[in-house]
Amino acid sequence: MENTIISLRNAVVEYDGEQILKSISLDIIDKQFVTLLGPSGCGKTTTLRIIGGFAEMASGELFFNGVNIKNLPPHKRQVNTVFQKYALFPHLNIYENIAFGLRIQKLPEGEIKTRVEEMLELVNMRGYEKRSINSLSGGQQQRIAIARALVNRPKVLLLDEPLGALDLKLRKDMQIELKRMQQDLEITFIYVTHDQEEALTMSDTVVVMRDGMIQQIGTPQDIYNEPKNAFVADFIGESNIIDGIMRRDFLVEFAGREFVCVDKGFEKDELVDVVIRPEDIKVVSQDKGAIVGVVENVVFKGVHYEITVDALGYKWIIQSTMSEEVGSIIGMNVTPEDIHIMHKSEESR
Amino acid sequence: MKVSRTLAIPYVVWVLIFTVVPLGLVIGFAFTNPDGKITLENIFEMSDYMAVLFRSILFAIAATVICLIIAFPAAYIISRANAINQSTLIVLLMVPMWINFLLRTYAWMTLLEQNGVINRILGAIGLGPYQLINNSGAVILGMVYNYLPFMILPLYSVMVKIDQSVIEAAQDLGSNKIRLVRKILLPLSMPGISTGVIAVFVPSVSTFVISRMLGGGTNDLIGDIIEMQFSGNSYNPHLGSAMALVLMIIVLFMMSLFNQFGTEEDVAL
Amino acid sequence: MKSISSKVYMYILYAFLYLPILVLIVFSFNQSKSRANWTGFTLHWYADLFRDERILTSLLNTVIVALAASVLATVLGTMAALGIHSMGKFGKSVLMGATYIPVINPEIIMGISLMILFRFFVAHFNFQFGFATLILAHISFDVPYVIYNVLPKLRAMNPNLVEAAQDLGCNPRQAFFKAVIPEIMPGIFSGFLMALTYSVDDFVVSYFTSGTTVETLSVTIESMTRVKVSPKINALSAIIFVVITAILIIKNVLENRRLRRDMALSRAALKEARGK
Numbered sequence: 037m038e039n040t041i042i043s044l045r046n047a048v049v050e051y052d053g054e055q056i057l058k059s060i061s062l063d064i065i066d067k068q069f070v071t072l073l074g075p076s077g078c079g080k081t082t083t084l085r086i087i088g089g090f091a092e093m094a095s096g097e098l099f100f101n102g103v104n105i106k107n108l109p110p111h112k113r114q115v116n117t118v119f120q121k122y123a124l125f126p127h128l129n130i131y132e133n134i135a136f137g138l139r140i141q142k143l144p145e146g147e148i149k150t151r152v153e154e155m156l157e158l159v160n161m162r163g164y165e166k167r168s169i170n171s172l173s174g175g176q177q178q179r180i181a182i183a184r185a186l187v188n189r190p191k192v193l194l195l196d197e198p199l200g201a202l203d204l205k206l207r208k209d210m211q212i213e214l215k216r217m218q219q220d221l222e223i224t225f226i227y228v229t230h231d232q233e234e235a236l237t238m239s240d241t242v243v244v245m246r247d248g249m250i251q252q253i254g255t256p257q258d259i260y261n262e263p264k265n266a267f268v269a270d271f272i273g274e275s276n277i278i279d280g281i282m283r284r285d286f287l288v289e290f291a292g293r294e295f296v297c298v299d300k301g302f303e304k305d306e307l308v309d310v311v312i313r314p315e316d317i318k319v320v321s322q323d324k325g326a327i328v329g330v331v332e333n334v335v336f337k338g339v340h341y342e343i344t345v346d347a348l349g350y351k352w353i354i355q356s357t358m359s360e361e362v363g364s365i366i367g368m369n370v371t372p373e374d375i376h377i378m379h380k381s382e383e384s385r
Numbered sequence: 386m387k388v389s390r391t392l393a394i395p396y397v398v399w400v401l402i403f404t405v406v407p408l409g410l411v412i413g414f415a416f417t418n419p420d421g422k423i424t425l426e427n428i429f430e431m432s433d434y435m436a437v438l439f440r441s442i443l444f445a446i447a448a449t450v451i452c453l454i455i456a457f458p459a460a461y462i463i464s465r466a467n468a469i470n471q472s473t474l475i476v477l478l479m480v481p482m483w484i485n486f487l488l489r490t491y492a493w494m495t496l497l498e499q500n501g502v503i504n505r506i507l508g509a510i511g512l513g514p515y516q517l518i519n520n521s522g523a524v525i526l527g528m529v530y531n532y533l534p535f536m537i538l539p540l541y542s543v544m545v546k547i548d549q550s551v552i553e554a555a556q557d558l559g560s561n562k563i564r565l566v567r568k569i570l571l572p573l574s575m576p577g578i579s580t581g582v583i584a585v586f587v588p589s590v591s592t593f594v595i596s597r598m599l600g601g602g603t604n605d606l607i608g609d610i611i612e613m614q615f616s617g618n619s620y621n622p623h624l625g626s627a628m629a630l631v632l633m634i635i636v637l638f639m640m641s642l643f644n645q646f647g648t649e650e651d652v653a654l
Numbered sequence: 655m656k657s658i659s660s661k662v663y664m665y666i667l668y669a670f671l672y673l674p675i676l677v678l679i680v681f682s683f684n685q686s687k688s689r690a691n692w693t694g695f696t697l698h699w700y701a702d703l704f705r706d707e708r709i710l711t712s713l714l715n716t717v718i719v720a721l722a723a724s725v726l727a728t729v730l731g732t733m734a735a736l737g738i739h740s741m742g743k744f745g746k747s748v749l750m751g752a753t754y755i756p757v758i759n760p761e762i763i764m765g766i767s768l769m770i771l772f773r774f775f776v777a778h779f780n781f782q783f784g785f786a787t788l789i790l791a792h793i794s795f796d797v798p799y800v801i802y803n804v805l806p807k808l809r810a811m812n813p814n815l816v817e818a819a820q821d822l823g824c825n826p827r828q829a830f831f832k833a834v835i836p837e838i839m840p841g842i843f844s845g846f847l848m849a850l851t852y853s854v855d856d857f858v859v860s861y862f863t864s865g866t867t868v869e870t871l872s873v874t875i876e877s878m879t880r881v882k883v884s885p886k887i888n889a890l891s892a893i894i895f896v897v898i899t900a901i902l903i904i905k906n907v908l909e910n911r912r913l914r915r916d917m918a919l920s921r922a923a924l925k926e927a928r929g930k
Binding site: 397402480484505 | 691
Binding site for chain 1: 812814815817818819820821822823824825826828829832833836837839916
């Protein structure tokens, strides 16, 4: 059922003698919404450009439906791209921008018209055919850029931070719309972003990248709940990351005492990163807390309060629906399922 | 993108043939005699023309200074007008520029000559006639008239970028007019001044038409002497090349003085 | 233009710029040959002008030289700009420096240096002074202006535009003609116009490179001012003045209209964006 549409094998990209991608292998499953997520300079855009045909690999292979397309020029690939700054053609009106690819294919005028109108309908821009690009707002240009790519009925749509220039409200709307389009059209979307929230909302699969390497591939739930290392944990939402020692299976020592956990398979007394999500820490009274600390700071965040607690030399971040008084002493508890143990990655933190 | 770099090859060849080689030939001619022997006599012969050279530089400096004095307030006034007025004033400045400069200079001939329009008008009120043409003043006037827009335009283009609030802030802080000009306008306009000075000085110091038409043969400039070596009676391209070389050195010196080995933005008038 | 003094200053300045030309034009309608004494209205200098074989021929020559030179300079300059744009820092600065030479070099030096070159050609190859030398010389001083007009357009171009075209199915050649050329077309066109005006207006370089067989209009005017002064020149000035003024006014009006329309459009887009 799940067949791989794009397969990247040991991709290496070098620029000015520096490795931008350090041997990446990645399988993209057909009809999925796949997000490449990571901070700037992590190689996510480069990965996208390899698939689009705009970046050259120093070594490695790229398969599309099992065929090696490493040396295929961009115009012969069955993928289309939505560029970061849209890259619409300023000298053409909206209709002609969308029709551009179809005209290159020399399709009959009638078919071009139907397909362009279909696309304008899809992106909610009917009636704008004759308008010039410069008269559109950023959000509208974005829609045209998506329509211009989708009208060619690509097997895979590549999107390079397409919502980066939009304001927050518009962004949220577009996220939902993009997801709807992807599901309606049943094609593969490969989406590049540095916004973890965006990645978690829209994706079927998230690929977390850093320094030209893939850190973790998984569903948004996997990535959030079971981050593979401290970097992923920290990048996906805020986390408390504490140094710990794995005493034996299911028992970890941190913050001066031992906790029961659900992880095993570590070496005895291995130094580990202990990751605890802020929303997983429960505030209890002083005498019932496994850890006791002083409230340093409380910030109201709308849905919850963000409380900073100083305990045992760490600044703990807690999200709670209840506020606490600054300076008061509180107890904190955490259940074994919410303690995530990770190998210390050699260059993390 | 590697392909597009090769698009410049025809132009590189062109620059070599029509810019580099000709300049090389001028230098070569300057240091040879008609028999093709290497010599310095052309350079030595230049000493006969020191007075002309000196006059050329003097006239060009005078024209440049006068242009600067006239252009500075004008450019400032234009730069503070509203957008539509600005574009109209600039177009009005360009119209005379696009008329062949021979015709513009010819217009001054008809105005200044012995029984020209100005002397007629003065005569009607019982004055003159005065000798208005064929003197150094007429030549400098011709330079100022022809090249004044070259000074106003670059000045305007830097002044228009000076925010009104900067000027208002200076006034607010108690600057009087002279201080405003000296401390704010002058330093901020410096790039425009250097461009304008070069744009007026270079054609002034090398002209041969203005001096011929308005100087009447009594105020020959270095340009006239060079021109004579190539198409006049005293045909001697070797001496002419030596003079051209000296002229180029003067221009290069002026440019280094005003630090104008600049970018293309400076000349996009 | 707030104060009276600045208004007066500007009036005097523009009077200084325009009065000589206006006097010239007025006397193109003067009956006698005098350039100062008004003796009555006539149009016969205009009639004479259009019967003057020499002026008409040189006008035609000017048109031929200017058109040929500016078209060729536009092709050469556009190619050069594309090449320079994709060059490394060193190549770019060397070539831009060389491009700067014809712009800043005194015209007389450009004229005599090309004259020496062409004399060399004549001496060694089957080559004559005439249209060929004029056109070659004009191309040389025209090309920089084309480059200066095209390069900024290339710099302002979205670097993804070519990729977008290729992404949509263009091979590199199609991408160039369908995405790059239309994008830099305004620069190419204004470069062409600038080259054309410089060519039409040129006297000094033409003077040294035309030889004896082909005369451009400027060269003819110069020799007319030298020997016999005729009000035909005034008539010619009047015609040129009217044509130039008309062109510049039309251009200005069109630009102002476009400016206003662009402002209105971006305002509308802003409103729409806010409305969302």
